[in-house]
Amino acid sequence: xxxxxxxxxxxxxxxxxxxxxxxxxxxxxxxxxxxxxxxxxxxxxxxxxxxxxxxxxxxxxxxxxxxxxxxxxxxxxxxxxxxxxxxxxxxxxxxxxxxxxxxxxxxxxxxxxxxxxxxxxxxxxxxxxxxxxxxxxxxxxxxxxxxxxxxxxxxxxxxxxxxxxxxxxxxxxxxxxxxxxxxxxxxxxxxxxxxxxxxxxxxxxxx
Numbered sequence: 001x002x003x004x005x006x007x008x009x010x011x012x013x014x015x016x017x018x019x020x021x022x023x024x025x026x027x028x029x030x031x032x033x034x035x036x037x038x039x040x041x042x043x044x045x046x047x048x049x050x051x052x053x054x055x056x057x058x059x060x061x062x063x064x065x066x067x068x069x070x071x072x073x074x075x076x077x078x079x080x081x082x083x084x085x086x087x088x089x090x091x092x093x094x095x096x097x098x099x100x101x102x103x104x105x106x107x108x109x110x111x112x113x114x115x116x117x118x119x120x121x122x123x124x125x126x127x128x129x130x131x132x133x134x135x136x137x138x139x140x141x142x143x144x145x146x147x148x149x150x151x152x153x154x155x156x157x158x159x160x161x162x163x164x165x166x167x168x169x170x171x172x173x174x175x176x177x178x179x180x181x182x183x184x185x186x187x188x189x190x191x192x193x194x195x196x197x198x199x200x201x202x203x204x205x206x207x
Contacts, residue, residue: 005193005196006084008081008082009081009082009194010194011081012077012079012080012082012191013078013082013191013194013195013196014195014196015075015081015191016075016078016187016190016191017191018074019184019187020184020185022071023181025063025064025067025071026047026064028060029047029058029060029061029064029067030047032058032060033057033060034059035053035055035057036056037056037058038173039173039174039177040170040173040174041171041172041173041174043172044064044176044177045104045108045116046109047060047061047064048061048065048068048104048105048108048109049061049110050111051110051111064105065105065106068101068105069106071101072097072098072099072100072101072104074098075095075101075187076094076095076099077098078094078187079094087133089130089133090130090133090134093129094187096122096126097122097123097126097127100120100122100123101120103120104116104119104120104123106119123180124160124164125160127156128153128157128160129153131183131186132149132150134149135147135148135150135152135153138190145190145193148186149186149189155178156178156179156183159175159176159178
């Protein structure tokens with residue numbers, strides 16, 4: 001019977017398994033915008049803009065900025081709780097990424113674009129590297145999961161570079177989503193093996 005994950009690992013797994021719901025917060029915020037928001041061409045940072053112009057407004061900016069912060073806490077906290085199976089390097093990169101996400105929520109794009117960029121950049125760098133290292137770490141123990149993580153890490157790394165290079169190009173929003181969303185699923189896939197589960201009681205029959 002496989003080892004039952006520790007209590008800390010189980011809590012960390014719950015944090016990672018909750019994180020894909022972040023996508024819903026983007027959708028909820030986007031549908032309330034006035035002036036039009038595109039997941040293909042617009043950066044998610046626009047959803048967190050506090051101010052409004054004649055051409056664009058995000059009334060639910062507090063939801064988006066709160067989401068950056070809340071899901072950043074889940075990432076950093078989940079990584080610390082799963083530190084043993086993740087390993088020190090992956091844990092450190094994910095904690096930095098979580099702090100980056102939290103800081104991004106504190107620095108809306110339209111309030112200070114330079115500070116926003118500084119806050120957000122570690123997230124785009126740290127997460128893909130963490131997935132690649134985690135995939136390499138699990139190659140012997142869980143080869144299928146390892147391959148999935150390596151592919152996800154490579155794809156998100158390429159998308160992150162493309163997003164940073166593209167700037168305000170038409171596909172910038174799509175590249176950003178490709179750099180961020182698959183990480184949610186990749187870490188949730190890893191967390192699944194450490195989820196809370198019932199202990200199976202095995203009793204011997206007879207003498």
